[in-house]
Amino acid sequence: MGPTASGKTDLAIALRQQCPVDIISVDSALIYRDMNIGTAKPTTKELALAPHRLIDIRDPSEVYSVDDFRKDGVREMAEIVARGRVPLLVGGTMFYFNALLKGLSPLPAADPVIRAEIAQEAQTNGWHTLHYELCRLDPASGIRIHPNDFQRLSRALEVFRISGKTITELTQIQSDPLPYEVHQFAIIPRERRKQHRQIKLRFQKMIDAGFEDEVRALFERGNLHSDMPSMRCIGYRQMWDYLLGRSSLGDVVYRGVYATQQLAKRQITWLKGWDQLTWLESDKALLSLQTVTKCLG
Numbered sequence: 001m002g003p004t005a006s007g008k009t010d011l012a013i014a015l016r017q018q019c020p021v022d023i024i025s026v027d028s029a030l031i032y033r034d035m036n037i038g039t040a041k042p043t044t045k046e047l048a049l050a051p052h053r054l055i056d057i058r059d060p061s062e063v064y065s066v067d068d069f070r071k072d073g074v075r076e077m078a079e080i081v082a083r084g085r086v087p088l089l090v091g092g093t094m095f096y097f098n099a100l101l102k103g104l105s106p107l108p109a110a111d112p113v114i115r116a117e118i119a120q121e122a123q124t125n126g127w128h129t130l131h132y133e134l135c136r137l138d139p140a141s142g143i144r145i146h147p148n149d150f151q152r153l154s155r156a157l158e159v160f161r162i163s164g165k166t167i168t169e170l171t172q173i174q175s176d177p178l179p180y181e182v183h184q185f186a187i188i189p190r191e192r193r194k195q196h197r198q199i200k201l202r203f204q205k206m207i208d209a210g211f212e213d214e215v216r217a218l219f220e221r222g223n224l225h226s227d228m229p230s231m232r233c234i235g236y237r238q239m240w241d242y243l244l245g246r247s248s249l250g251d252v253v254y255r256g257v258y259a260t261q262q263l264a265k266r267q268i269t270w271l272k273g274w275d276q277l278t279w280l281e282s283d284k285a286l287l288s289l290q291t292v293t294k295c296l297g
Contacts, residue, residue, distance in 0.1 A: 001026075001091070001092065001184065001185065001186045001277075002187040002282070003195070003265075003268050004040075004092055004267065005040075005195060005198045005260075006092075006187050006195070007282040008092065009042055011282075011288055013042075013049055013050040014289050015088060015289065015292060018293060019293060019296045020084070022080045022086070023050055024053045024054055024080075024088065024089045025091055026069075026090060027093050027096075028064070028069075028096065030055045030091075031064050031069075032058055032060045033056045034214075034218065035060060035230065035233070035236070037210060038214060038215065038233065038234075039233065041055065042055070052090075053076045060224055061224055061228065062230075063229060066104065067099075067104055069100075070175075077178075086296060092267055094270045101177070101178065101182065101184075103174035103177060104174070105172070105174060107159055107167065107170055108162040110155075111162055114158050115154060118157055119154070122154075127148070127153065128147055130154075130157060131145075134153060134156055134157055137157075138160065141156045141167055141168050183278070183296075184278065185279075185288075186271045186280065187281070187282050188280070189282045195264060196261055199260045203260065206235065207252075215236055218236075219240065226241075226244075234256060234259045235252075235259075238252045238255045238256045278291065
């Protein structure tokens with residue numbers, strides 16, 4: 001695990017050369033095809049050295065839930081173990097890791113009709129009215145979810161209207177834990193300033209590598225829009241605004257770098273609260289390699 005631009009991919013490829021591991025990507029952006037530059041997807045050469053599972057498995061027009069990931073991840077892990085090898089999970093999507101390690105609650109699937117009804121009620125009566133309803137039905141969620149967090153507020157009400165149970169009740173029920181011995185590592189830069197420089201450098205390299213053309217090809221397909229999960233990925237949503245004429249290319253870089261830095265900050269905060277975690281330093285790759293290799297026997 002680790003924040004963006006911390007060296008996870010390089011370490012994983014090095015481990016693949018020395019240990020009997022097969023890599024599973026734990027990244028909510030790498031699942032999409034035709035989104036290579038902006039997601040910093042491993043190159044063709046890197047994938048030849050170390051194939052990654054769960055990359056390029058969805059079209060950008062498709063939705064991929066955390067439940068989908070857990071099912072796919074558990075299946076891939078079982079296949080790898082059956083071949084006598086070790087699954088090596090690599091990525092920065094923390095709620096995917098959380099779902100794998102702790103399981104998922106039996107929340108109902110989204111219902112477009114009920115979701116549309118909630119949206120209409122919000123337009124008519126205001127989100128504050130719906131937040132008041134949530135506080136009445138599920139006080140714990142009402143405290144946890146901000147009145148302006150429309151997506152989570154809508155989901156909490158949707159769950160209750162579908163199931164008759166609050167999202168607080170349902171999240172207390174978890175699926176079975178993984179049937180494996182798990183070693184957890186997080187790679188993190190020692191200096192925040194150095195990480196910020198790496199993020200700026202990587203974003204500029206994306207621009208130089210043709211990121212605008214990549215997003216323009218997606219833009220011109222005609223079946224994608226900025227509210228889709230794929231186009232909400234950092235970099236893509238900023239470039240989408242540029243293609244709509246809402247900003248300059250300089251704004252894309254500035255906003256994209258800032259959003260990436262904020263993402264890295266959230267990832268680090270999440271990891272600092274993680275249990276049973278061994279910390280590695282990204283600027284000491286050899287020592288990190290040795291530490292992980294020892295756990296693999």
